[in-house]
Amino acid sequence: MSKKGILLVNLGSPKSTDVKDVKAYLDEFLMDEKVIDYRWFFRSLLVQGIILNTRPPKSAAAYKTVWTDEGSPLIVITQKIQQKLQKLVDVPVEIGMRYAEPSIENGIRKLTEQGVTEIVLFPLYPQYAMSTTETVIDKAEEVRKKFFPNVKINYVQPFYNREIYIDCLAESIREKLPESFDALQFSYHGVPERHIYKTDPTKTCNLNDCCQRENNPSHQFCYRHQCFKTTELVIEKLNIPKEKTVISFQSRLGKDKWMEPYTDETLENLPKKGVKNLAIVCPAFVSDCLETLEEISVEGKEEFLHAGGEQFHYIPCLNDEDRWIDVVKTLCEEKLNEFYLV
Ligand SMILES: C=CC1=C(C)c2cc3[nH]c(cc4nc(cc5[nH]c(cc1n2)c(C)c5CCC(=O)O)C(CCC(=O)O)=C4C)c(C)c3C=C
Ligand SMILES: [Fe+2]
Ligand SMILES: [Fe+2]
Secondary structure (H helix, E strand, O other), X not given: OOEEEEEEEEOOXXXXXXXXXXXXXXXXXXXXOOOOOOOHHHHHHHHHHHHHHHHHHHHHHXXXXXXXXXXXXXHHHHHHHHHHHHHHOOOOEEEEEOOOOOEHHHHHHHHHHOOEEEEEEEEOOOOOOHHHHHHHHHHHHHHHHHHOOOOEEEEOOOOOOOHHHHHHHHHHHHHHOOOOOOEEEEEEEOOEHHHHHHOOOOOOOOOOHHHHOOOOHHXXXXXXXXXXXXXXXXXXXXXXXXXXXXEEEEOOOOOOOEOOOEXXXXXXXXXXXXXXXXXXXXXXXOOOOHHHHOHHHHHHHHHHHHOOOOEEEEEOOOOOOHHHHHHHHHHHHHHHHHHHHO
């Protein structure tokens, strides 16, 4: 009888907030061809020649502001999800990070040491992107072929529009929303527009109205569509009018054109449009991390207040909320059950 297990995969964080560890982490992360998708020579020129010579001290300082006694919030929260899920399922659950430690290889090894030969791997990203879901699958397949050729892996698909997830996210937001607010902003991690064109096998997405159409063939691989869809479904559940919501994209890097509108510019413009009391949520992330705790809750808040905003309410990610752990369990069990069918 084959034994099953679950591997929860998140992005990863530096080993510590030392500049050298942050530099090593950024090197691995940004040299990934699915993240900075230039040919190796140009990627290396940009990342190792420019970014790694300027960014690590700034990033390390930012990490210091969010780091806890237990470590990076992203990793600590992923561990908490693992521990809670482990109490609900009767197969072993491990974690692996796409970059740095604990690695995907490490996670698969821990599972195989417990006799597991069939793994459900859950990339913890609601929306598909080349720089997230796709690179996780590439890495896991590379590791599987090299070290664990007899192991089978079943991947949990992006769940941006799944009813159980939307219900869970909407409920979580509802509980944390202030009594009154002028607007609810959905800030998603951005990606370069080029990535969306590149990963569209149907070549039918023009990053325009088509992303909001009901049935465009490109939607399965369109990060922009999936962000719009999550937003649309959540506000419908929350019964919030579209006019009271804003979508934006954060964390751009480099000189390429990234998806617009940008979160920082939106935060500066909203007070001029009469939005003084803002609630903001970041549904591209299931766990709080540098990009939410520092870029939004601290920097974003400052930008908004400086531009004339009065109240800024950051709504935390799902993290290890019990209702979210139930969703993780259901999505994993669906894939565990598929092993019985083949
Ligand atoms: C939806 C999730 C994410 C997408 C899509 C994504 C794309 C993407 N990111 C960068 C560059 C950086 N991202 C950084 C941090 C970071 N990114 C995500 C998630 C997505 N990235 C998370 C969860 C985090 C936080 C990690 C943590 O430890 O808390 C950083 C590092 C931070 C910094 O130095 O400021 C960079 C750089 C690119 C280029 C990209 C798509 C092309
Ligand atoms: Fe990122
Ligand atoms: Fe699209």
